[in-house]
Amino acid sequence: MSATESGDSRTEPVLAARALTKSYGRVEALRGADFELYPGEILAVIGDNGAGKSSLIKCLSGASTPDSGQIFLDGEEVTFRTPQDAKEAGIETVYQTLAVAPALDIASNLYLGREIRKPGPLGRVLRHLDITRMREEAREHVKRLGIETLQDITQPVETLSGGQRQAVAVARAAAFGSKVVILDEPTAALGVRESAQVAAIIKQLRDHGLPIVLISHDMPSVFDLADRIHIQRLGRRAAVISPNTHTMEDAVAIMTGARAA
Structure with a gap:
């Protein structure tokens, strides 16, 4: 159970944003977007196309500057000019394109860059690369x-x-993302079995204490994985709900403006 689930409002967010434009x-x-990710939780970010969720994530990951x-990391204000700035601060992002090198082995991909x-x-x-050491550490x-x-690494x-x-x-993001891992549609284009495998990995990472931001259109997956759900609408945070207190229908209604938070 995350700190936010247990009602500990004293817990400081690992990653937060205030009034981003x-x-x-x-x-x-x-248009003045707010955001909080707490220690040890999976926070899903959902919203219709044009709601601003991609822009929000780009600002948090250094791909765009508000x-x-x-933006605050562990309570300290930060400025990310590039994705490398965010990576050096401990924020790793996995995009839908994955950016893996097919011809290389698993270990080499974990250490890509x-x-x-x-x-x-x-x-x-x-x-010369130290292939043996990379494989040993990747295995670990x-x-x-x-x-x-x-x-087989x-x-x-x-x-x-x-x-x-x-x-x-x-795994590459988790190995080097010391603070936060952002996953952009991690189960897109996967079959049911493969999606279940990825979902299991995401839960394992959370159980290891790594806070995760999950961007997804897959509502059943969101409600299965997320501790809390950030709903983005018209460039702002419309609500933060929990799968324990709201249904998928509730989330869709808030997301589309059919219902107030």
Whole structure:
């Protein structure tokens, strides 16, 4: 149970935003949006197309800079100019495109962009990669996260199923996302069995204490996974609800404006 479920209002958000605005020309994508993610929870973000949820996530992950407003990480105000800024702060994002390298093995994909080089002149001058160390550490990461769908760390990603590829991307984010992992439609284009595997991984990460932001159109998945649900509407947060107190019909009604929060 998360701190927010237990009613501990004293818990400080891991990641928060206050009054974010963002315009693209004459289009106001965010109009004073607020956001809070608490320790050890899965927070789903839902909303119709044009509600501003993508713009909100881009601001939180460094892919976009808000025109005004504040972002806080562990209570300290932060400014992300690039996704790299957010990564260095401990926020990892897994997009629908996954950004995996099919020809490389699982271990190499986990260290994509963070490759470990051999010590001494071999690594410093000749830039040789320390494949053995990367595989050992990747194996430990996967074991620690409890991801059972990735058995052979030397297996090329191109031989994996869609669910296993998603598991690789999620494992990479979890291995290096020391504060927050943001998942953008993690079960999109997956079958029922593969979606269940990915859902199990997401729950395992939460159980390991890693707070997760889940963006999804899959309402049954949202209500199965989320501790709380942030509903975005017309560039603002319309409500935050819980699967314990609201139904899917309630969420859709708030999301579309048919019902007040």
